[in-house]
Amino acid sequence: MLQSYYFRPLVYYVGFGAAAIFILSYFLPVLFPLGVAGLICLSIAILVDSFLLYGKKQGLLAARHLQERFSNGDENKVQIHLENNYGFSLRCRVIDELPFQLQERSWERYVEVNRDATQDVLYSVTPNERGEYHFGDIQVFVSSPLGIICRKYSFPSGTTVKVYPSFFQMRRYQLLSAANRLQEAGVKRTRRLGHSLEFEQIKEYVRGDDYRTINWKATARRDGLMVNNFTDERSQQIYCVINKGRIMKMPFEGLTLLDYAINASLVLSNVALMRQDKAGLITYAEKLDTFLPADKKASQLNLILESLYKQTTNFLEPDLEKLFAAIRNRITQRSLLVLFTNYESMESLHRDLPSLKRIAHYHLLLIVFFENTELQQLITSEANNTEDIYIKTIAEKYNHEKRLMVKELQMNGISAVLTQPQNLTINAINKYLELKNRQSI
Structure with a gap:
């Protein structure tokens, strides 16, 4: 009982007031009985409030309701259900022990629950990394209408939730694809050249x-x-190839470039499956990490989701020679390979270009890499001195170099998409539909 027993601030205010009256009574003895009366009334109020709150063994019940899995980068709803079994209204201070990944140190909600009634506390969390998130216990501090003391209720509600790639985004595009309304999400119409077979x-x-x-x-x-x-021709093989090297660790609005690539790969694979194509997955860094053969069976999307769920970046340079060897040996049918990677300089592209050309010789290769949005902010900012002019000039140089990379790839027969991270999914689907309409696969 003592571990759950707390005085409200009113008790200390009255106690300090009584102490002040006792000090003044040294000079004015007539105030002494007033101080004694104040302490007696406070003691009675504490006893009455204690009886009210501890008269029932379990006067309050609380439970947390949440989804079995969370979507990375999206708002996920959490509900705490409170049930008041007392015969009077309760003022509750609810503290939920959130996973450490959310970095929320002071989460609390104040709510009033009427007598013999229930109340729901709704809130949302937005995870920024995949993995297991552990929710701890629910702590509720309740006080009666007297507001003298409060009782702490602790409800063991430990729950582990897995955070998967953004399946909210996947479902959205799935519904639009099923209704042939992808253009409403920003996916543009592409003129069909000739007829498919x-x-x-x-x-x-x-x-x-x-x-x-x-x-x-x-x-x-x-x-x-x-x-x-x-x-459109069906049963064509679509592989999402994801670079997990050092360059994909770069953050943007809370998510890494790898997270954006994973979310886009999940949506693109789902759209491909909806259009009766075969979807597969390859992840690599210094060695080949995941190879999921392309298929269109009913369980393929779940296999892709489970494979993407556990992907993490490292700080090693990717080996495209090993990637080419794996693709050459394991993928025998001409396929569309959508390679999610990033290049920050023309030199880094030239290092990989021989391997990319070898891959493009056997398959239709589409490289998707990212614009540096920080450079865009520097370019559009106002220059106030010589240093600012120098910084803007360098930013424009690197920004122009990104567009030269696209032309360099196209000159070598490799399709390329340069996109901002937030537009990655739409641009990847646009390019996939364009290649399908052109019968390039």
């Missing part, structure tokens, strides 16, 4: 259909214009 159906001609697709035999049989309808 897969015939889908014969349908009635409607205004706007290409008259070159008219099926004259079906038109003669039905006595009405009929056209052939074609669909």
Whole structure:
């Protein structure tokens, strides 16, 4: 009981007031009975409030409700359910022991729960790294309407939640892809060049259909214009290749570039599976870490999710020679390889270019790398002195060099996408759909 028993500030205020009255009573003896009466009233109030709060063994119940897994970089809802079994209203100070990864040291909520009623405390957490997050106990300090003392309730509610790549973002694009409405999320329409090789159906001609697709035999049989309808080729292999080297450790708005690449890979794989393509995954650094063969079975997305969940960066340089050897030996069918990496200088690109050209000789290679948003801020900032002019000039040089890298890759027959981290997913899907429409795979 003593470990859960606390005085409210009012007790100390009254106690200090009584002490002041006793000091003054040395000079004015008439004040002494007033101080004694104050202490007697305080003692009675403490006894009454103690009886009210400790009259029931379990006057308050609390439980935490949350999802089985969290989405990295997104808001995830958490609910604490409070149930008041007392016959009076409670003022509660709720403290939830949050995982250390969130770096939240002073989380608390104040709430009032009516008698024999329930109250929910809702809040959200936004994890910035994947892994296991452990929630501790729930601590609740309750006080009665008298407000003299408070009782501490401790509810053992230890829970471990796994934080996965952003499946919220994946579900959003999944719904849009299923309804063929990806352009509403910023995915642009791409003009189709010619027809794909897969015939889908014969349908009635409607205004706007290409008259070159008219099926004259079906038109003669039905006595009405009929056209052939074609669909994108299916069962093509799409591999997301993720660099886990030192350069992917760079942070942006709380997440590393590796986290952005993982989130985009999950969404891109899901869109590919929705379009009946085969999705696979490769992660590498100084050696090949993960190789998940491309497939379109029902469990493929879960396999990709579980593989991406545990990926971490290190500070070693990636070995593209080993990556090429693995791709050459394990991927026998021509595939689209979407390589998520980053280059900060033309020299680093030239070191990798021979290996990239060898990969592009056997497969369709798409390299996705990142703009340095900090450079953009420096370029757009106002220069007030010579030092600022020098810094802006260097920033513009590096920014221009990024665009030269795109041209260098294109000159060597390698597709490239230069994107800001926050636009990575949309730009990657745009390029995938563009390559599909061009029948480049």
